[in-house]
Amino acid sequence: MYNKIKVSRNSIVVLSGLPASGKSTFIKNNINEGVISKEMVLSMDEIRKKISGVSFVFQNGKLKKSVNQEKNLLVFQVLMKELEGRASEKMFSILDITSLTDKSRSSFFKLADKYGLDFKVLIFDRLPLEELIERDKEREYPADEDVILRLSKEFQEDSKYPYEIVNKPFETLLQIEKPTMDIKDNKLDVVGDLHGQLKLFKELMSKLGWDIKNNILEHQDKDRKILFLGDWVDRGEDSVTLHKIIRNSVKANRAYAILGNHEDRLLKNLSEPSSPRGSIASLKTFLDFKKENISFKREVKFLKKLPVFIEFDKFVFCHAGLQIFNPNAPKNEFVYGFRAMDTDGIYEEATKKGLNEKVLIHGHVEATNLDTNFSFSLERGSCVGGEIVALPMDKFIADGADREAFEKNIVSVKTELNYKSRNVSVLTPLNRLTKEKLVSYKEDPSGYLKIWKYSKSVFFKNLWNEGGNVLLKARGLVTDLAGEIVVHPFDKVFNYKENGAGKELKDDDKVQYIQKLNGFLGNISFNPYTNKILYTTTGSFNSDFVDYIKYFVDKELEIKLFKFFSKNKVTLSFEVIHPEDPHIIDYPEEMQGLHLIGVRGLNPKDKNYPESEVDKVAKELGLRRPYVKVDTFGNVKKLLKELKDEGFMVRDLKTNEYICKTKSPYYLTTKFIGRMSKGNVKFMFNNPLAFKERIDEEFYTLVDKIVLKTNEQEFSSMDSVDRIEFIRKLIEEEE
Numbered sequence: 001m002y003n004k005i006k007v008s009r010n011s012i013v014v015l016s017g018l019p020a021s022g023k024s025t026f027i028k029n030n031i032n033e034g035v036i037s038k039e040m041v042l043s044m045d046e047i048r049k050k051i052s053g054v055s056f057v058f059q060n061g062k063l064k065k066s067v068n069q070e071k072n073l074l075v076f077q078v079l080m081k082e083l084e085g086r087a088s089e090k091m092f093s094i095l096d097i098t099s100l101t102d103k104s105r106s107s108f109f110k111l112a113d114k115y116g117l118d119f120k121v122l123i124f125d126r127l128p129l130e131e132l133i134e135r136d137k138e139r140e141y142p143a144d145e146d147v148i149l150r151l152s153k154e155f156q157e158d159s160k161y162p163y164e165i166v167n168k169p170f171e172t173l174l175q176i177e178k179p180t181m182d183i184k185d186n187k188l189d190v191v192g193d194l195h196g197q198l199k200l201f202k203e204l205m206s207k208l209g210w211d212i213k214n215n216i217l218e219h220q221d222k223d224r225k226i227l228f229l230g231d232w233v234d235r236g237e238d239s240v241t242l243h244k245i246i247r248n249s250v251k252a253n254r255a256y257a258i259l260g261n262h263e264d265r266l267l268k269n270l271s272e273p274s275s276p277r278g279s280i281a282s283l284k285t286f287l288d289f290k291k292e293n294i295s296f297k298r299e300v301k302f303l304k305k306l307p308v309f310i311e312f313d314k315f316v317f318c319h320a321g322l323q324i325f326n327p328n329a330p331k332n333e334f335v336y337g338f339r340a341m342d343t344d345g346i347y348e349e350a351t352k353k354g355l356n357e358k359v360l361i362h363g364h365v366e367a368t369n370l371d372t373n374f375s376f377s378l379e380r381g382s383c384v385g386g387e388i389v390a391l392p393m394d395k396f397i398a399d400g401a402d403r404e405a406f407e408k409n410i411v412s413v414k415t416e417l418n419y420k421s422r423n424v425s426v427l428t429p430l431n432r433l434t435k436e437k438l439v440s441y442k443e444d445p446s447g448y449l450k451i452w453k454y455s456k457s458v459f460f461k462n463l464w465n466e467g468g469n470v471l472l473k474a475r476g477l478v479t480d481l482a483g484e485i486v487v488h489p490f491d492k493v494f495n496y497k498e499n500g501a502g503k504e505l506k507d508d509d510k511v512q513y514i515q516k517l518n519g520f521l522g523n524i525s526f527n528p529y530t531n532k533i534l535y536t537t538t539g540s541f542n543s544d545f546v547d548y549i550k551y552f553v554d555k556e557l558e559i560k561l562f563k564f565f566s567k568n569k570v571t572l573s574f575e576v577i578h579p580e581d582p583h584i585i586d587y588p589e590e591m592q593g594l595h596l597i598g599v600r601g602l603n604p605k606d607k608n609y610p611e612s613e614v615d616k617v618a619k620e621l622g623l624r625r626p627y628v629k630v631d632t633f634g635n636v637k638k639l640l641k642e643l644k645d646e647g648f649m650v651r652d653l654k655t656n657e658y659i660c661k662t663k664s665p666y667y668l669t670t671k672f673i674g675r676m677s678k679g680n681v682k683f684m685f686n687n688p689l690a691f692k693e694r695i696d697e698e699f700y701t702l703v704d705k706i707v708l709k710t711n712e713q714e715f716s717s718m719d720s721v722d723r724i725e726f727i728r729k730l731i732e733e734e735e
Helices: 023-032 044-052 072-088 104-112 129-135 145-154 200-208 239-249 262-271 279-291 297-305 330-333 343-354 393-398 401-408 427-435 456-460 468-473 544-551 555-567 611-621 633-642 666-674 678-688 688-692 696-711 712-717 719-730
Strands: 003-008 010-017 039-041 054-059 062-067 093-096 116-122 163-166 172-178 188-191 211-212 216-219 226-227 255-257 310-314 315-318 359-361 375-377 388-393 412-414 440-443 449-454 475-480 485-487 512-514 520-527 531-538 572-575 593-601 628-633 647-651 657-663
Touching: 003 010, 003 116, 010 104, 023 093, 023 116, 023 172, 039 044, 039 072, 039 226, 044 072, 062 628, 072 104, 093 633, 104 116, 129 145, 129 375, 145 343, 188 200, 188 393, 200 388, 200 412, 216 239, 226 633, 239 255, 239 297, 239 468, 255 427, 255 475, 262 297, 262 330, 343 375, 359 647, 388 401, 393 401, 427 440, 427 468, 449 696, 468 475, 475 520, 475 531, 485 520, 485 531, 512 633, 512 712, 520 544, 520 555, 531 544, 531 555, 555 611, 628 633, 633 657, 657 666, 666 696, 666 719, 678 688, 678 696, 678 712, 688 696
Parallel strands: 003 172, 010 093, 010 116, 039 093, 116 163, 188 226, 226 255, 315 359, 359 375
Antiparallel strands: 054 062, 188 388, 211 216, 310 315, 388 412, 440 449, 449 475, 475 485, 512 628, 512 647, 520 531, 520 572, 572 593, 647 657
């Protein structure tokens, strides 16, 4: 009759004892009795033999086998690699090593804790030294008397970790306990994939008689429990809240939960928050956890302890469909399953051949076989326009636990979510444009945000049609890792007649025109991941120009901004005039500061606020505005000729869409002349195409006119007055 030592299926078990104390015999007995398999055992001696080989030495007058001990560090590294591989798959492992102190045991404990495994040390009772030494002499690979004496002095016969004493290794076996549930009278509701659909989840719970109080599930029948088969996060809009309810209900002993592939991805991202990975849906869930300032440590502890399967009576529950239920299989088999095959049908065939003893109930994929009575799926298109479903086990069992009973007792709620047809994130085209080198980005220090900016070649080669509306946004657009917009400034607005902008305007058409100040574009939004105000330019999170924006935000304005952003998910855009950022127009000191020029929501299709609404925001925050007027487009062009400012933004009175930018001859002439050094004049005439690559797009047409109507000698011989007059006339020419 064997003594039994209980350990969980999700465990790392370390054998700790002096040489010849019975560890190898213990292992052998457990293998022979079918408790463990050879694959579960990791042995330092076996690895050492593979690396160093076996030699022979004379010991006590006899020829004995010996293994080189000089590569112990390498042996240990190999052991840890093997152990981590198994631990990451939640596979049971038993370590046949010496491990005489808690210091040497700590590495194994840390690995178990990292992957949410239980940990136990089995300490083999100390035998008299004389007996150990005599036993050692008979071993195939003796340790030597001096080694035993030395190790005996180090041996720690207790532990700060969970441990048990093995005093009769010949008569002791492990009892590996698999995850089960404490259920009375089969009172269990099993729930399939939910994917963040909180509203539908509440409706489903109501049908089953469950209430939600303080984010904990409750039922009038206190004996009733609920089991979640995984994938309650991602794709829907309420993953965080749904996760809280499930986590709290498990903690309150009202529910059980099994790890799904989407929870597994969440676990990886919460464990390594500096480098989150996965689909847009997975990244969005991770970022939602970040926004809510939830303790990653607490969630990681919960998620990594979730089992990958649970047994109950004649049933086994897991997330993915299986072919064969092997309780010692790697985690991925239970969590991710097998693709593109009839797993339900294969499971039935394996059951008929005696390879499965349990009826399988799973989620993850829809049923691949509707005729089997051995494998049932609770996934019915939960996020592709199908249903979220649950199965009351007591009713199912009472009605025979077959296919007919399954279909009869399924409880479902129709879903309208179809993540495959949802709006495509702006990340998809932005990433494509980045590969084509039409767009580039910079990351903020957290790594969660990217600021996007189109390349110079887009202007020069006029490639605006290559990227559509998204390319027009890439002028300070900020997204998070999941493609959610955090900063949404103006889309690109073309100069008058550039790419056809404003070509349909007639002189008697009434338009709204807004003063275009000659500063730089600055944006202010709210960073949901730091809960701080976010300041950006068209291409930077951190620069002198970002500091110029911050310079004009005093404490009073900052408080107003916090209050404003708590109620409004928008971006505020400004023309920023700072004394250390000289421009063509020399503004007086009283004009320096922030001038609010735009307000825009954070959805990709959100339009810029009408000027009247921008006025209201400016009034609320105490901000200055450029002037806004209405007149015919013909009069706007007349005003431009005498304007000593940069120009106007022109908006459609009916649609509020921006039509074009108009620049004053004064501004364009002054700016162009300021850049025409002797060397640039020569460059312009000798290679006008290459010259245009170096200047702003607003001068492309002007350069073409200059090289067409004059030559380098004539242009260079003009005095400053004649040159200004010549350029001004070219600018004012109607095309």
